[in-house]
Amino acid sequence: MHNQVMLKLGGSVITDKAGKDVIDRQQLATIASTLKESAFSGYIVHGAGSCGHPEAHQYHLDLGADRSNAVGIGVTHRAVTALNRAVVEALQNEGIDAIGVHLLDSCLADDGRLVSAPVELLDRLNALGITPVLHGDVVLDRRRGACIVSGDQVISALSPQLAVGRVGLATDVPGVLSSEGQVVRSITPSDIEGLSIGTSSSVDVTGGMQGKIRELLVLAGGGVESHIFAVSRLQDFLHQRDHGGTVVRMA
Amino acid sequence: MHNQVMLKLGGSVITDKAGKDVIDRQQLATIASTLKESAFSGYIVHGAGSCGHPEAHQYHLDLGADRSNAVGIGVTHRAVTALNRAVVEALQNEGIDAIGVHLLDSCLADDGRLVSAPVELLDRLNALGITPVLHGDVVLDRRRGACIVSGDQVISALSPQLAVGRVGLATDVPGVLSSEGQVVRSITPSDIEGLSIGTSSSVDVTGGMQGKIRELLVLAGGGVESHIFAVSRLQDFLHQRDHGGTVVRMA
Secondary structure, three states: OOOEEEEEEOHHHHEOOOOOOOEOHHHHHHHHHHHHHOOOOEEEEEOOOOOOHHHHHHOOHHHOOOOOOOHHHHHHHHHHHHHHHHHHHHHHHOOOOEEEOOHHHHOEEEOOEEEEOOHHHHHHHHHOOOEEEEEOEEEEEOOOEEEEEOHHHHHHHHHHHOOEEEEEEEEOOOOOEEOOOOEOOEEOHHHHHHOOEOOOOOOOOOOHHHHHHHHHHHHHHOOOOEEEEEHHHHHHHHOOOOOOOEEEOOO | OOOEEEEEEOHHHHEOOOOOOOEOHHHHHHHHHHHHHOOOOEEEEEOOOOOOHHHHHHOOHHHOOOOOOOHHHHHHHHHHHHHHHHHHHHHHHOOOOEEEOOHHHHOEEEOOEEEEOOHHHHHHHHHOOOEEEEEOEEEEEOOOEEEEEOHHHHHHHHHHHOOEEEEEEEEOOOOOEEOOOOEOOEEOHHHHHHOOEOOOOOOOOOOHHHHHHHHHHHHHHOOOOEEEEEHHHHHHHHOOOOOOOEEEOOO
């Protein structure tokens, strides 16, 4: 029943987050090859990394949009959709049939949270053997004009509706790190208050690791475990082996 | 109130329909310049022309889709979205803020007809001063798996919901032509049975001129006139002058 995998590729993993609009095509090729080898079936979501975050930041889209900064919507969307095309292309090159699905086209938000999303459409693509590739994006917002919806919010909003059994987040660190730099192997809602975690210094308009964990706890509340691991351990995650990273669960 | 314009750019106008995936960028630049000069505000829809029709035909998507031909969905969608990017880019080059909106991402169909579409989203883009650029596309279909939705169906389905006052279809002919090659200046529902019109010999999986007129009569039924004219007369249409073409109206 709930046998689908939803895999998030962190923006830092597939772009050079210190630069601007720099796509790591070699990394994408490696990921696609691993997915092919593991007969991956499910949904892929990716972050924006350096393809979208700098643009969203420049136009202050995290604060909303009106006619004064609306031009930033297209600029940001085009940056992240260029990355999306590269992800789809890498999958196609391995013979994985994939189609990019953009939130800006298909979703609406209210005060920063998704209120509509193309769930039936994603389910139908999956049933046809096509891997939908979603991504963090600008989304039109009933209250703010526009907002930034992270790949992590996509995961927490859509996984419960899409028969997803396992969520994986491939990142550029081994897992959630404590402020001492150790991997936190397990996080539950009762841990979150006392948790002291490292922070990222690169531009991220979506809340970085703390935002990510908040989204995943919402998901855990619905009974879906998620896994945060180094992209180099993707194969271990896909084969349900220990990946050395963090598991976010209810208890 | 209903003061928006919805402009359809025929696939034959912006591509070389005799070839495959050949975009006419010079034509797109001329159109964008005319729109800028006329302070265009509204919605743009374009056909697929040689960027999508041959692919849809090759994979028989007009007959539906299942796992045996689903790979054609992505192939066709990518061909027409490449054209869509070229249209958006031409508009951006003239300083018209535009964003591509894809039906495959955002719509569902049932037996070949749209049953959901991102109306609120399009309205919000317009309110922010952004021109949405839609296009004919593959759409997932509840009954057929997938279908082809033409730009003309987009116009007839969405115009009534988007406060559109005038619809224009820029084509590569001067208007609807009789079988004697004369422009039919006016078409009403009572004319359609006796109407003998010319046919196009190029590949068009969406029904060509006859399909176009059927869609526009649906629209006329809702009180919105539409105009079919040569792309060279676009300026006349935008300035509400005689464009020498065809008007489709209720009576």
